[in-house]
Amino acid sequence: MEVVLRTYIRAPYITRKLAEAAGLAEHVKRVGNLADGRILVVDDSKSLAPGSMALFKGVVIPPEVETAEQPLAEFETELVVLKVSPYDEHMATIVRETEILRHLAGIPGIPEVVGDGEVPIVTHKEIFGMDMQTTKTARFVAYRYLPGQLVHKLRVSNDLGWAKELKKVELLLTQVLPGLAARLAQIHEKNVVHHDVHPGNALFHEQKGVSVLDFGLANLLGDPPTIERGRGAFGYYPPELIDGPAPTEDFRIDVYGLGVSVFTLVTGLKGIAYTNMPLNPWETGVYPNESVARNYYGSIQALSHLTPERLIAESNLPDDLKNTELGKYLGNLIHPNAALRPAEMGKIALRLQQIGGSFFGGEVHL
Numbered sequence: 001m002e003v004v005l006r007t008y009i010r011a012p013y014i015t016r017k018l019a020e021a022a023g024l025a026e027h028v029k030r031v032g033n034l035a036d037g038r039i040l041v042v043d044d045s046k047s048l049a050p051g052s053m054a055l056f057k058g059v060v061i062p063p064e065v066e067t068a069e070q071p072l073a074e075f076e077t078e079l080v081v082l083k084v085s086p087y088d089e090h091m092a093t094i095v096r097e098t099e100i101l102r103h104l105a106g107i108p109g110i111p112e113v114v115g116d117g118e119v120p121i122v123t124h125k126e127i128f129g130m131d132m133q134t135t136k137t138a139r140f141v142a143y144r145y146l147p148g149q150l151v152h153k154l155r156v157s158n159d160l161g162w163a164k165e166l167k168k169v170e171l172l173l174t175q176v177l178p179g180l181a182a183r184l185a186q187i188h189e190k191n192v193v194h195h196d197v198h199p200g201n202a203l204f205h206e207q208k209g210v211s212v213l214d215f216g217l218a219n220l221l222g223d224p225p226t227i228e229r230g231r232g233a234f235g236y237y238p239p240e241l242i243d244g245p246a247p248t249e250d251f252r253i254d255v256y257g258l259g260v261s262v263f264t265l266v267t268g269l270k271g272i273a274y275t276n277m278p279l280n281p282w283e284t285g286v287y288p289n290e291s292v293a294r295n296y297y298g299s300i301q302a303l304s305h306l307t308p309e310r311l312i313a314e315s316n317l318p319d320d321l322k323n324t325e326l327g328k329y330l331g332n333l334i335h336p337n338a339a340l341r342p343a344e345m346g347k348i349a350l351r352l353q354q355i356g357g358s359f360f361g362g363e364v365h366l
Contacts, residue, residue, distance in 0.1 A: 007054040007086045008044040010120035010135060018066050024059065031082070031140075034115040037063055040142060042082050053090065053216070056082045058142060060114055079145035080114055084138050086123040093216045094139045100192060100218045101143065107186050109203075109211035111143035146211040148203030151176060151265070155199065158268030163320065166360075172265050173326070173356035179210035180261070181349035184254055187212065188345050191221040193249040197257030198236040199265055219249045234288040235271035235296075236260045239336045242297040252341045255348065259333025259341075262352070263317065266326070272334060273316045274303060280316075304337040311335060325355045 011029040019026045024041065031040040038060045048055040060078040085094065098116045105112060121138045124131055154172060156165045180202050187194060194201075195217040203211040217232060231237045238256035263272055270282040277299045279286070286292055303311055308331025312322055321327045329351060335341050342348055 006124045008122055009042055010122050014041055031119055034060065039063055040115060048081065053083055053085045058082045078114065080142045081145055082140055082142045084119065084121060084140040086121060086138065091139045094141055097215045097218065098141045100215045104187060104190055104192060109183050109209060111146060111213065113141060113143050116141040146203055147208060148205035148211055150200060151202040151204050152199035154204065155265045156268040162266055162318065169266055170360045173359055176204050176210060177262055178349050178353040178356060181258055181345055181352055183210045183212050184258065185345035185349055188251050192218055193221055193251060194218050194254050196232040197254045197261060198233045199261050221251065222248045224248060232257065234293060238338065239297040239300045240338050242294060250338065251343045251345065252338045255333055255341045255343065259330055263330060263334065267318055269316060274299060275314045276302060300336045308332045308335055308340065325358055329355060
């Protein structure tokens with residue numbers, strides 16, 4: 001069995017002079033110069049997030065800093081994130097993500113590419129209990145840093161329940177979730193399907209609103225889904241993907257992910273379950289391997305004939321939410337029959353805003 005322990009950039013450390021001029025630590029590495037001549041430096045001492053992709057903090061600085069007398073504060077710099085993977089099969093993913101992000105350039109809350117290319121990396125892998133080191137050239141993309149808190153950290157506590165965390169629920173229903181839907185609507189307007197919508201792929205900032213991250217599975221509307229890059233996060237991708245790719249990419253893939261995100265964030269539950277499931281993976285803690293996934297989604301597909309109202313009645317949504325406007329609407333967003341899901345994300349954003357208004361401070365009319 002092979003497990004990646006750590007990945008780091010094989011590049012020279014910045015000079016002491018550059019470190020002093022830029023106000024950076026000396027262990028920061030110089031990846032190289034971007035197309036516009038600016039210097040990309042990266043701190044690869046710790047990845048920003050777990051997973052198969054390594055995310056490192058970086059800074060883009062003008063080349064004049066190396067020779068100038070004035071302090072860095074007088075120059076224009078940018079905080080960036082560099083994304084790289086030790087896996088060969090992810091090279092196409094990073095290339096595709098870079099293309100999609102450039103296609104979405106100009107939309108607020110979407111990572112803006114500042115550069116991409118190849119970089120030597122060193123990977124430590126555990127293979128049959130031994131630490132093995134490999135060196136290779138990997139594809140990277142660097143994009144502007146987006147401020148905010150990961151949305152999954154705003155999830156209601158399952159121990160307390162939504163009724164005891166009304167401040168958090170109010171934030172979710174009046175700002176975060178309508179904002180996420182509105183941002184997805186902007187992405188859809190550019191004919192892009194994100195394909196991996198879940199609370200860990202979104203940020204919320206009080207001033208800047210919602211940002212959407214990780215376009216590694218994104219595709220253009222109507223393109224054949226590239227399932228070899230992955231279906232998405234278990235529980236958040238829709239049941240039509242379990243038997244292979246859908247004929248073409250569809251906005252309703254993102255609608256399902258949004259619906260499950262609403263469900264988990266507001267309830268504090270780990271995922272959706274139904275009364276017809278012999279095994280609830282969210283309660284058992286069973287690792288969602290292919291067999292578990294097929295059983296889980298097979299049980300969901302068996303409910304495709306139900307109305308949205310009946311679907312919610314059969315779900316693990318708390319009873320005190322099932323007859324609310326939110327509960328009734330969720331049955332549409334998470335319906336296993338894609339044809340019964342709404343497809344227009346802009347209208348979904350407005351409906352969520354309306355529901356949030358009805359919960360807190362009176363009805364909001366569309």
